[in-house]
Amino acid sequence: MNGFLTRWVLAFLLLTATYNPTPWNYFSWTFREGNLYSETAIAVFVGLLLLAAYVIYIRATLRSIGRIGMGLVTAIVAALIWVMVDQQWLSLETVAIKTWIALIGLSFVLGIGLSWSHVRRVISGQSDMDDVSE
Secondary structure, X not given: OHHHHHHHHHHHHHHHHHOOOOOOOHHHHHEEOOEEOOOHHHHHHHHHHHHHXXXXXXXXXXXXXXXXXXXXXXXXXXXXXXXXXXXXXXXXXXXXXXXXXXXXXXXXXXXXXXXXXXXXXXXXXXXXXXXXXX
């Protein structure tokens, strides 16, 4: 469980570093008041670092659970949000709340994708080809 929590937190940090409803994110930093950040080289460098992290996360998630698995996890997260709204445990009144919920949901999908090989190994005792040492 500790491994999943770490992977989920890292996915959440990646997503929120890219965009969140506060001014502390890549998009707000690079496009202040509609103008491109004056230090374009730094903005491009940080953007490429974020892109590389997304490639790693999305590729690992696709290899682990595939498109169908990503769709299923997304549907489960969406259904959970629906239940929470229906039971009035959660309110979707503001755009900021919707954005945070979307970030948490997407980070959960990425966290599951990165952790699935470990979960499958614990449940079934089977290793992936990537897990087998030579």
